[in-house]
Amino acid sequence: MVFQALSSAYMPIGAVLVSPEVSDVIHSQSNKLGREKNILEQVNKIAPKFQEGLKAFSDSPIIGEVGCKISLSSKHPESTFFIRACPLAQIRGTGLILGTEFVDNKSPHDPYPPEWGVGAYFGAQCEKHGMLVRVSGDNIMMSPPFIMTLEEIDELISIYGKALQATEERVKELKSQSK
Structure with a gap:
């Protein structure tokens, strides 16, 4: 997993390797992020996914x-x-x-x-x-x-x-x- 190599799995840093086709789709939708009226709206969109990631990390048997x-x-x-x-x-x-x-x-x-x-x-x-x-x-x-x-x-x-x-x-x- 690439994210573990970035921080030795000590910090929730993420990186994803994707094909050009997937990258093109992501790039085409990137203009939609940042249109919120304030930073709280951006955080509210991101927070659930971040919490899912933290839960997966904390539930990992690696920690124990x-x-x-x-x-x-x-x-x-x-x-x-x-x-x-x-x-x-x-x-x-x-x-x-x-x-x-x-x-x-x-x-x-x-x-x-x-x-x-x-x-x-x-x-x-x-x-x-x-x-x-x-x-x-x-x-x-x-x-x-x-x-x-x-x-x-x-x-x-x-x-x-x-x-x-x-x-x-x-x-x-x-x-x-x-x-």
Whole structure:
């Protein structure tokens, strides 16, 4: 499904691939949307379909499976290593969504010097072990797909832990050089 690829199934984003014939019919009727007197009329036309989509999404067994996968996976000691033992980052998340902000002493007011490229280094370490993460400065964002297996979640946790250990060593090295 295309919509799951756009947001890893975390947000109700939709996209549809259609043939030119279907696209032509949709385009020929597109001038009829937007003729309402105000935005409430537009919302009232769209809302029922949006609610149907949300209901289908919330009724999906995928949502329950993710919670089960995370609770089973969190029984492994390596899954909590990086949250408890990492002094160089604030790590937060819920379910499979995870954010990491690399800051000194876990304080948002003490960022690392930008020239150190801590986030980029972490991203490179993840890539070295076969996992891609979104890097934005010293912030890392992860939102893997809901359809991950327990083995894949364990592998994600393992790679994340290895990358954090390597990044922690790199930060120690950079701190010693800057003294």
